[in-house]
Amino acid sequence: MTATKAPSEPRSQQAVRRPGDRxxxxxxxxxxxxxxxxxAGVAAFLVSEAVPALTAPAEDVPGGEGLGAYVAPLVLGTLLGAVLALLVATPLAVGIALYVTYYAPRRVAATxxxxxxxxxxxPSVVYGFWGLAVLAPALVPFHVWAADTLGFLSFFAGPASTSGRTMFTVGLVLAVMILPIISAISREVFSQAxxxxxxxxxxxxATRWEMIRMAVLPYGKSGVIGGAMLGLGRALGETMAVAIVLSGGAGATLNLIxxxxxxxxxxxxxxxxxxxxxxGINTLIASGLVLFVITLAVNMLARWIVNRRADFSGAN
Amino acid sequence: MAKRIEVSDLDIYYGDFKAVEGVNVAIEPRSITALIGPSGCGKSTFLRSLNRMHEVIPGARVEGKVVMDGQDLYGADVDPVNVRRQIGMVFQRPNPFPTMSIYENVLAGNRLNSKRMKKAEADDVVERSLRGANLWNEVKDRLDRPGSGLSGGQQQRLCIARAIAVEPDVLLMDEPCSALDPISTLAIEDLMTELKDRFTIVIVTHNMQQAARVSESTGFFNLNGVGQPGRLIEFNPTEKIFSNPDEKATEDYISGRFG
Structure with a gap:
């Protein structure tokens, strides 16, 4: 060992190695x-199991029109529900977090x-049953109203569902489910401003609101985006509640109601x-691979958004 | 512009704890008033009560009168937000907003008054304030960069520029140099001497040489013991305080016999 060692090597580079550190x-x-x-294991499993569906002739894939045609409406449905949930939950969560950190009396805030x-x-199955038994029927009048007055938007084209088991209801159920995670993370970052x-x-x-706008929101922005992405991840992958509430299976449509x-x-x-x-199994797993890729892409997008103005993040 | 502040029988509390007791003092316009005293004697607390920043802390309150040019700052119909717009403050640690550029930092106070500013007018305010804070030449080529990229001394001058951009009547400084090196400290002291032509300046400092160098009047705060409220022991022209103080305690403190 001493023979191969360069004699000029300074002793100070041999840092002390403490067992605790190691x-x-x-x-x-x-x-x-x-x-x-x-x-990597999950990705490898998904890819290897999806390959037969990816390479199979179009008429053998369930639906008979190839994998693309099979997955496309599912992707649309997944994104519609999750994005709707995010649009509803994020502002609400930020509002809750701000109320708890800067407006509520201390005892109320803790509770x-x-x-x-x-x-x-x-558990998500409970949300599912709540959505089916309570929220869906309660939202039927809104569905009817939306089809009548907002029908010019393709999202509310109608005809209104009479059961309320629609993408719109699913979006709201998902919004309630992702509310805690977004608001918990927002609360944490806001309180650390x-x-x-x-x-x-x-x-x-500055008034209290101006103080929040100047010193709290900019500081917490990346945290809120991070929380929203965690929430989006949950909404994209949510299985049970959607399976229970949604009367799905139809083709691609933007119509929510x-x-x-x-x-x-x-x-x-x-x-x-x-x-x-x-x-059939391979096809389902291939659709799972698509979900995996979507989630990955969403997370990378979020990272990019957060890092774009890293100079101004206050981390330096 | 540059107003006189009269404080009478001011008691300052944190919840039930009386932190400062019985302050009576008149702060003259267009001059620098220094507040000295040992740690925990209430000088920062007193300073923060002058622009109603004290009550930002939950449970904190004030009894007595603070009158600025005939207006009672603690009057029933006075909005603390308006008081703070008239009385600017510079803190111990430089605190430019990290999410804003240098340019936006200077304008932060002006933007609050929520009036629309033309670009030319805003440029003008930024240049005037940064020149006023002796920072213009150092940052004029990077106004769009974050303020947090500046050195500590530059950040503190940026905070001063931000405070004077809204043309306040009074400028309060809470140990503005305690986190800075001697060169930056000198730059800030020179700046204070320039600014006192336009503003009433009150500075809290632990550095007695600094108080002696820059101020016209000096107030000495002290407390009798832990848990006791702080008091303004002596308020006199700086020259007198440092050569021939009225009170024994003042003399003991400035000669280094305690504190």
């Missing part, structure tokens, strides 16, 4: 590698925090998997 560094590294392995976190603990900058705004003569809706990828897999055989 154990910690090793276990942290192992955790990091482990999650990558799991992810509200618990109640919202509780929403996250409810530096007092230094909040006081700077107040000392300039009619009784013929496209299904979503995850709920379609759950509903079809028990009876699927042979190439």
């Amino acid at each position: 154990i910690f560094a090793g276990s942290a590294k192992a955790s990091g590698v482990f999650i990558l392995l799991v992810l 509200m925090g618990y109640v919202i976190d509780l929403l996250a603990a409810i 530096p007092a230094l900058h909040r006081e700077a705004a107040l000392a300039l003569g 009619s009784s013929s809706n496209p299904s979503t990828i995850a709920s379609n897999i759950a509903l079809r998997f028990p009876e699927a055989t042979g190439l």
Whole structure:
């Protein structure tokens, strides 16, 4: 060992290796590698199982028109429901988070925090039944009204569903389901907005809302986007609640309120998997691969949005 | 522009705790008033009560009178937001908004008054304020860069530019140099001397040489013991405080016998 060593190497580079440091560094590294392995394993499984469906002749794929035609309405349905959920939940979650951190009396704030976190603990099947039994019938009058007055928009073209088991209802159920995660993360980042900058705004003569706009929202923006992406991930992948509420299976349509809706990828897999055989299974897994790719793309997009103005993030 | 502040029988509380007791003082316009004293004696608390920033802390409140040119700042119909627009503040640690450019930082206060500003007018305010804060030459080529990329001293001068951009009557400074090196400190002190022609300046400082260098009047705060409220022990022309103070405690403090 000493023979191969360059004699001029400075001694100071041989840092002391403490066992505690090595154990910690090793276990942290192992955790990091482990999650990558799991992810790679899932991706490899999806790809290998999807290959038969990807290469099969179009008429053999369920539906008889090829994989693209099979997956396209599902992708549309998945995105419609998830985006609607996000559009409804994000402003609401930001409002809740701001109320809890900067407006509510301290005792109310603590209670509200618990109640919202509780929403996250409810199993999705319960949300499904709630959506089916309570929300869907309750929303029927809105469906009718929307078809009458907003019918010029393709989203509300109608005819209005009489059961309420529509993409619109699904979007609202999903919105309630992703509300806790977005509001919990927003609450966390808002409460960490530096007092230094909040006081700077107040000392300039900012009202409470102006202080929030100057010092809290810009600081929390990337956190809110991160929370929204986690929520979107959950909405994209939600299976049970959608399977219960939505009367899906129809072709691609932007219409949110009619009784013929496209299904979503995850709920379609759950509903079809028990009876699927042979190439049918491969097709379902191929649709799962598409969902995987969509989720990945959404997350990368979110990262890009957050990093675009990293100079101004306040992290430096 | 540059107003006189009269404080009478001011008691300042955090919840039930009385932090400062019985302050009576008149702060003259177009001059620098320094507040010195040991840590925890209430000088920063007193400073923050002058622009109603004290009450931002939950449970914090004030009894007594603070009158600026005949207007009671704690009057029933006075909006603290308006008080803070008239009385600017610079903090101990430089706090430019990290999500805003240098340009937007200077205009932050002006934007709050929510009047639409023409681009030329805004450019004018930015240049005037940055020149006023002796920062223009250093940043004029990078006004669109984040303020957090500047050095500590530059950031503090940016905060001063932001405070004077709204043309306040009074400028409060809470240990503005304590996080800065001697060169930056000197730059800020020079700046204060220039600004006192236009503003009433009140500065809290732990640096007695600084108080002696820049101020016309000095107030010495002290407290009798932990848990006791702080008091304004002596308020006199700076020269007198540092050469021949009226109170024994003042002399002990400035000669380094305690604190």
